[in-house]
Structures are given as structure tokens and as C-alpha cells.
Amino acid sequence: MNPTTGIRVDVLGPTIEVLTSPDAEGSDFCTLKGLIPPGVVIPLHSHADTEDFFVVSGEVQGLRQGSEGYEWFTGKAGDYVHIPGNAPHAWRNVSDEPVAALIITTPKMARFFLEIGRPVTNSPQPPTPDVIATFLAVSDKYGYWNATPEENAAVGIPL
DSSP, X not given: OOOOOSEEEEOSSSEEEESSOTTOTTOSOEEEEEEEOTTOEXXXXXXXXXXXXXXXXXXXXXXXXXXXXXXXXXXXXXXXXXXXXXXXXXXXXXXXXXXXXXXXXXXXXXXXXXXXXXXXXXXXXXXXXXXXXXXXXXXXXXXXXXXXXXXXXXXXXXX
């Protein structure tokens, strides 16, 4: 059985498909399917919401805080990655293939994606300054932290 709400949104490059509704009664979590196209980066950020990722296909590089500072790791199909709440992290797809992952997170995080998401189109559009301003304002409303361009550059993410 493959549950889905039929809702897909473009989240500034990656797409999110909502598999279980964030408004499902009595549910403490929400299941999403994420797709990161080749060359797309999700900059350094953090939030109180725990996220669990199961890489379905492709290969993704993730950034996490280690004992020696930030470190990149590789997630391949079949790998499980747990991101605790408030842990700074980032993602990038440096391969030629899209990365697909199942994401288990909070309903709050799913609502955030739905609020910032744009309709999915056949030809992805780069975010405009207005879209970025909305993203930052909604992030602030939810209490989510986004690294500065300088902080991202320091860990190998040019913006």
C-alpha cells in the first residue's frame, strides 16, 4: 500500500511529496518523500524537529556537526540517517542522478514545507528574491535557523 495525499511542492529546488497528512488525527509524525535533483544544495540549517531519512535511490552528501567540527558524509540507497532536533545540517547532491528519500518528521515540519513550497513545474524556476524573503520570514515564524552565506561558504556550500 502506498499512501499519499497527492500533494507535491517545490521547496527551492528539492521537491517534497506529502505521503501522510500533517493534519491526520492522533499522529505524532508525518511521512514525506523528498527528491533532490542533481546539483541541488540544501544549505546549512537547524530546527527543533527531528528528521529521519531513508535513502531510497541515489547518493547524497550530508553535513553534520562532529567532534572535530562539521563533517560531510555520504548516504547511499538503503542507508538510514537520523538528524536529532536542533542539530545543524545540510544536504547536497553532487551526482548526476536524483536522490530520493523517505522522510519521517513532525507534522510541524510538513506544514512548514507546505507553507514555503511552490507548485511543481516541468522546468524548475530559480527562487526570486521575493521567494527567498518569504522562505526566511516563514523560517523565522517557525523558529528555524538558517546559516548565513558566509557560514555556508565556510563548510563548502557556495550560495
